[in-house]
Amino acid sequence: MPLAADQWYGLIGIAVAVAGLVRLVTVQDLVARLVSLNVMGVGSLLLLMAVASRGAEVDPLLSALVITGLVITVAFTGLGAVLIRRLEGPDGGEDELP
Template sequence: MIELSVASLTLWTGALLTGLALVRLLTVEDLIARLIALNLTGGGTLLILVGLAARTEPVDPVPQALALTGIVITVAFTGVGLILVRAVDDDERPSRSADGRAHGHDEEANA
């Protein structure tokens, strides 16, 4: 049976997660699903960084610090991404006039 160290397991898990998330990112059209796939890609990359740090003795603190910084950046990026998805979703919805009829953007431009 093959024995994997914690570092190798972390590296392989990160590579698998990154690969699957990249495939999902490129094949899905829904913006929320793309944002989630992008977050999973970032998470897989962070796992790879932690796995690389764990391969040396003593553990290298620089990749761990980069991973921690990446987590903070991912949270901020997700918030901005959700705001942008909401703005795009609001732009694609037809607006309603006072009488309740739906108007698209083309009809409003012609009026």
């Protein structure tokens, strides 16, 4: 029995989220961790869209939540990049006292 399109998207969403989680746990670099958090977010949004498209019609509420999640992801990615830059600093994260 072949899988429907929403089931495929659900499985792909789970796989992408798990891949991001594995990368988040195994890497030490802060930028790589930020990217892996973004990958996990994309996987969860893909899974949410798979749930939204299960019926004859696409649920508009879940679609709006996905669009809102994309906007929030962009904002927090920018915030995370600024925080990483502040933590690491121009000298590689070593703070020197005057």
